[in-house]
Amino acid sequence: MTYAALTPETLPRRLGDLPALTERIGPPEGWKVAEVGDGNLNLVFIVTGERGQIIVKQALPYIRLVGDSWPLPLNRAFFEYHALMRQSSRDPGRVPQVFHFDEAQALIVMHYLSPHVILRKSIVRGVQHPHLATHMGRFLARNLFRGSALSLSGRVLREDMALFAANHALADISENLVFSDPYFDAKLNRHTPGLEPFIAPLRADRALRIAAQEAKHAFVSKTETMLHGDLHSGSLMVTPDDTQVIDPEFAIYGPFGFDVGMFMANLLLAYHAQSGHEASPGARDDYREWLLVQLTEVWRVFAAEFRHLWQTERSGILYERRVFEDVGDSLGAQAALIHVLKEIWRDALAFCGVEMHRRILGLAHVEDLESIPDPATRVLAEARALETGRIIATSRHALTLGDLPLLARDIERTVAR
Numbered sequence: 469m470t471y472a473a474l475t476p477e478t479l480p481r482r483l484g485d486l487p488a489l490t491e492r493i494g495p496p497e498g499w500k501v502a503e504v505g506d507g508n509l510n511l512v513f514i515v516t517g518e519r520g521q522i523i524v525k526q527a528l529p530y531i532r533l534v535g536d537s538w539p540l541p542l543n544r545a546f547f548e549y550h551a552l553m554r555q556s557s558r559d560p561g562r563v564p565q566v567f568h569f570d571e572a573q574a575l576i577v578m579h580y581l582s583p584h585v586i587l588r589k590s591i592v593r594g595v596q597h598p599h600l601a602t603h604m605g606r607f608l609a610r611n612l613f614r615g616s617a618l619s620l621s622g623r624v625l626r627e628d629m630a631l632f633a634a635n636h637a638l639a640d641i642s643e644n645l646v647f648s649d650p651y652f653d654a655k656l657n658r659h660t661p662g663l664e665p666f667i668a669p670l671r672a673d674r675a676l677r678i679a680a681q682e683a684k685h686a687f688v689s690k691t692e693t694m695l696h697g698d699l700h701s702g703s704l705m706v707t708p709d710d711t712q713v714i715d716p717e718f719a720i721y722g723p724f725g726f727d728v729g730m731f732m733a734n735l736l737l738a739y740h741a742q743s744g745h746e747a748s749p750g751a752r753d754d755y756r757e758w759l760l761v762q763l764t765e766v767w768r769v770f771a772a773e774f775r776h777l778w779q780t781e782r783s784g785i786l787y788e789r790r791v792f793e794d795v796g797d798s799l800g801a802q803a804a805l806i807h808v809l810k811e812i813w814r815d816a817l818a819f820c821g822v823e824m825h826r827r828i829l830g831l832a833h834v835e836d837l838e839s840i841p842d843p844a845t846r847v848l849a850e851a852r853a854l855e856t857g858r859i860i861a862t863s864r865h866a867l868t869l870g871d872l873p874l875l876a877r878d879i880e881r882t883v884a885r
């Protein structure tokens with residue numbers, strides 16, 4: 469069948485003979501279909517049958533957020549499918565199960581996550597998720613380690629790098645939107661009216677522009693591991709007990725620190741957005757602190773799990789045991805690990821800073837800030853987030869984990885109306 473974008477009306481006719489659906493949810497005569505996509509790029513349908521519900525996600529030949537003036541290849545569904553397959557074997561149970569993939573139709577049929585909600589929406593409501601940092605720290609370490617030359621043979625690694633290198637159209641979006649557009653008056657940029665006095669000095673900061681370009685340099689040239697590529701809080705679905713990672717269509721080989729930094733940035737954006745969501749000043753103080761705990765805990769869990777995998781699964785082509793443990797130098801392997809983690813940390817900080825900026829100055833914003841009803845409160849929250857991002861990116865060589873909560877609290881107190 470040639471590609472055609474599905475609609476709730478055409479879906480039962482076009483997919484009604486697929487056993488992947490009928491065996492799970494029943495015959496198409498009884499299907500109810502709702503399009504629920506709230507992301508920037510694709511169609512997402514919930515299909516309800518007499519025996520259950522299922523998700524059908526389909527790529528469009530353009531960017532949904534912008535329209536058909538910005539074409540985008542359908543093969544992003546192919547990369548999302550392949551990334552989901554790898555993630556499900558590298559950290560089982562943390563991504564939705566895929567039941568069917570149709571390359572020509574650019575569609576993936578997958579498990580319907582319920583009663584899960586998008587983490588970002590839950591954070592806007594001030595809900596705590598006790599296992600978030602543990603689940604995400606492990607997900608990050610397992611995927612980043614197991615998708616890298618620390619774990620894979622040279623052949624497998626290079627074949628996989630070649631496969632995901634073809635996802636350059638999505639990498640191109642990140643290269644422009646994340647690393648460059650925020651730092652000049654790019655065509656697609658937008659910002660909250662009133663934020664101008666904070667934007668001009670940010671863009672005038674040469675050290676920041678260098679930091680952003682160094683981060684872009686790392687993103688493009690450090691093909692260290694398979695990234696999720698878009699790991700913000702809108703790419704996580706949660707319950708009180710569970711965390712599921714969705715939407716890896718931006719998957720590509722890139723630096724270890726990228727997904728870590730993106731996730732941290734979204735926690736910090738949420739932190740600075742709290743003033744726009746609390747019933748009275750200070751009412752969300754406990755929640756602010758919970759967000760900062762997630763920030764430090766996710767790194768702690770990530771580093772601990774990465775260390776564990778380093779000790780137990782280092783079977784790839786890098787830092788081989790035959791040049792450390794096997795010649796009696798276990799300490800050498802530990803020293804090398806410290807260097808690797810330091811570099812991941814420094815890269816993650818740079819990615820964290822630029823992600824904070826692009827979600828305020830670029831095309832794609834975040835609900836945490838966008839949903840703040842009072843314009844002055846929103847400007848202030850955004851100004852604080854811009855400053856936190858600036859210091860994190862420019863001071864990435866000096867900042868420790870313990871510095872981050874201090875910095876965020878300090879900026880929350882001192883950047884005032």
Ligand code: ADP
Pocket residue numbers: 504505506507508509510511512523525564578579580581582586702703714715717
């Ligand atoms: P996009 O690629 O356009 O960003 P997403 O994969 O983020 O699309 O999905 C858009 C929305 O569809 C999500 O915010 C979520 O509400 C819903 N969704 C996506 N996948 C699932 C799933 N497996 N189960 C339940 N809802 C889902």
Ligand code: SR1
Pocket residue numbers: 507508509531533641642645698831832
């Ligand atoms: C034009 S796409 C904008 C953003 O949406 C995606 O989710 C990515 O974050 C991308 O940068």
Ligand code: MG
Pocket residue numbers: 507508702703715
């Ligand atoms: Mg999405």
